[in-house]
Amino acid sequence: MSISLEDLELLLDVAELGSFSQAAARRGWSQPQxxxxxALLEKRLGAPLFSRHRRGAEPTAACQAFLPAARAALDALAEGRNRLAGAEGLPRLRMACLPSLAGVIFGPLLHRLAEAPMEIRCDTDHSPQILQLLLAGELDIxxxxxxxxxxxxxxxxxxxxPIVAVVEAAHPLAAAERPLSLGRLAGYPLAPQNWGEGAEELVRRLRGQCASARPIHLLQPAAAARDLALWHGYVAFVPRLAVRQELEKGVLRELALAEPELGRWRVMMAWRGGKRRDAAKTMALDAARALARDWR
Known part of the structure; x- marks a missing residue:
């Protein structure tokens, strides 16, 4: 069974536009063609790819399952052509991270790889979606x-x-000499990040300590909570890693708490394994490990 690249491109066009006629026009073909x-592609794949209706065409579940592989095949061909082109042919590495990690990872990592012979494309998404993209071959790391x-x-x-409480350096709590209770913190505006398990429980505990019915908002990403602490007098609850640079520069202060640990944020790096060595990916993985050693 052979499938032409033009058929894969047509498949992606129909899925994107939701119309056979518009996809045909984009490629300079007739709608029947x-x-x-x-139809021939559906026969070769053994599954219907689109549900036809008066308003156009909608991808079936089988089509949605096949689309990542089609995109990956076309991307691989494009990368191969770029490599043949010489200077434009640097290997391309695709990375993604959580929005709350973007400032912590992408800037420092790309700085470490500034002279590396590769081009990097960065994006953000949530953990489950990133893992699915890795499995589908649409991401490298x-x-x-x-x-x-x-x-x-x-x-x-x-x-x-660990999850920590931080305030701006001039905040009244920044000079506290003794560990602080949640009740003491509750006298100020609060900005907990929704870091995951334990965040809702912290909000419940903080609400019980507030003297007034002040709302407590769970925020994403960590930068939103950080900015409220930096510029608006809030006490932010965020992973220490997410405000590492601000703590090092002294613009934020970590508060000692008379409380058990609030929670933890375990950050992992994931990639597809394989027998064939990918020099660019290996270089980026090693750089990320070296970066992480600086966090400890």
Whole structure:
């Protein structure tokens, strides 16, 4: 069975546009010609790819399952052509991380790889989506929160960061000499990040300490809670890793709490394993591990 690249491109066009006629026009074909080619592709794949209706065409579940592989095939061809082009042919590495990790990972990591012979594309998403993209071959490296082992993916733990309370350096609580209770913190505006398990419980405990019915909002990403602490007098509850640079520069202060640990944020790096060595990916993985050593 052979499938042409033009058929894969047509498949993606129909899925994107929701219309055989628009997809055909984009490729300079007639609508019957496009329909015939998709019908032949469906026969070769052994599954219907689109549900036809008066308003256009909608991808079936089988089509949605096949689309990542089609995109990966076309992307691989494009990368191969780029490599043949010489200077434009640097290997391309695709990375993604949580929005709350973007400032912590992407900037420092790309700085370490500034002279490396590769081009990097960065994006943000949530952990489950990043893992799915890795499995589908649409990402090379993902930075996610801890997940159970997944067949087909390699994982390294990069950091196990505690959840901490932070305030701006001039905040009245910043000079406290003794560990503070949640009741003491509750006298100020509060900005907990929704870091995961334990965040809702912290909000419940804080609400019980507030003298007035002041609302407590759970925020995403960590930068939103950080900015409220930096510029608006809030007490923010965030993973220490997410405000590492601000703490080092002294613009934020970590508060000592007379409380058990609030929670932890375990950051992992994930990638698809394989027998063939990918020099660019290996270089990026090693750079990320070196970066993580600086976090400890």
């Amino acid at each position: 496009a329909s015939q080619r998709v 993902g930075f996610v929160l801890h997940r159970p082992a997944i067949p087909g993916l390699e994982q390294d733990v990069l950091c196990d960061s």
